[in-house]
Amino acid sequence: xxxxxxxxxxxxxxxxxLLSHGASQKITDAIHEAERGxxxxxxxxxxxxPGVSHVLKQRSARDRAIDVFAVERVWDTSHNNGVLLYLxxxxxxxxxxxxxxxxxxxxxxxxxxxCAALERDVGIxxxxxxxxxxxxxxxxxxxxxxxxxxxxxxxxxxxxxRKG
Numbered sequence: 001x002x003x004x005x006x007x008x009x010x011x012x013x014x015x016x017x018l019l020s021h022g023a024s025q026k027i028t029d030a031i032h033e034a035e036r037g038x039x040x041x042x043x044x045x046x047x048x049x050p051g052v053s054h055v056l057k058q059r060s061a062r063d064r065a066i067d068v069f070a071v072e073r074v075w076d077t078s079h080n081n082g083v084l085l086y087l088x089x090x091x092x093x094x095x096x097x098x099x100x101x102x103x104x105x106x107x108x109x110x111x112x113x114x115c116a117a118l119e120r121d122v123g124i125x126x127x128x129x130x131x132x133x134x135x136x137x138x139x140x141x142x143x144x145x146x147x148x149x150x151x152x153x154x155x156x157x158x159x160x161x162r163k164g
Contacts, residue, residue, distance in 0.1 A: 003055050003091070014048050014089050014090075015046060015047075015048045015089055015161060015162075018046075018089065018127040018128075019046070019127070019128070019161065020128070023127070023128040024158075024159050024161065026128050026132060027044055027128065027131050027132060027135065027159040028157050028158045028159050030131070030132035030135040030136060031043075031044060031135055031157040031158075031159070032157045033136070033139070034135045034136050034138060034139025034140075034142075035139060035142075035153065035157065036139070037139075037143045037147060037148070037149060038139070038142040038143040038145075038146045038147055038148055038151065039077075039078075039079050039081060039142075039146045039147075039148040039151035040077075040079075040081040040082070040083060040102075040138075040139075040142030040145075040146045041074070041077050041081065041082040041083065041153075041154050041155040042082075042083050042085065042135060042138055042139065042142070042155075042157075043072055043074050043082065043083070043084050043085070043155055043156075043160070044084075044085045044086075044087075044131065044135060044159045044160065045068050045072060045084065045085070045086050045087070045159075045160040045161075045162065046087045046089065046131075046159060046160070046161050046162070047064070047068070047086070047087065047088055047089065047161075047162040048089045048090060048162065049088070049089065049090035050064050050088070050162075061086070061088045061091050061093035061095050062095050064086070064088060064095075065084060065086035065088075065095035065096075065097050066097055068084060068086055068097075069082075069084045069086075069097040072084065072160065073155075074097070074099065074155065075099050075100075076154070076155075077099065077101075077154045077155065078154065079101050079146060080099045080100050080101030080102075081098075081099055081101040081102055081142065081145075081146050082098075082099045082154075082155060083096060083097070083098045083099070083102065083138055083142070084096065084097045084098075085131070085134060085135065085138065087118075087131070092119065092122075093119070094115040094118045094119055094134070095115060096111040096112075096114060096115055096138070098111065102145070105145040106141050106145060110141060114134050114137045114138060115134070117130075117133070117134065117137070118130045118131065118133070118134040121133060
């Protein structure tokens with residue numbers, strides 16, 4: 001019931017409050033910088049709430065992140081090394097979904113560590129800084145496993161904001 005209320009009360013202003021003027025551009029710049037030196041692709045989606053139906057169907061933030069991964073076509077890269085950083089504001093949850101090319105190189109524990117740090121740092125350093133730091137950590141892992149100086153940018157770098 002508590003989860004249902006949280007989703008019902010999460011509106012556009014929640015996301016707007018988190019993303020102060022210029023914050024979206026700072027995250028976009030962080031994505032652009034984090035994609036240097038490797039062939040991986042990073043997408044960031046921030047969503048207020050996917051809606052009350054999400055809760056009624058008993059779907060998790062992870063389930064929603066997997067849906068968004070498909071809808072945003074993060075899987076559509078030549079090296080199968082796209083990464084989605086998904087944030088659901090209503091649940092204060094961060095999820096990373098990585099394409100199959102990363103499964104043998106980066107462990108789920110490494111992705112969970114980035115998400116846990118992001119969730120922890122939001123309260124300490126602020127939302128924008130925490131998201132940018134997580135994006136930077138993703139870039140470090142991709143640089144380690146997919147180094148490339150001349151990789152094309154296959155997915156847009158802009159942050160996607162779904163206010164719910």
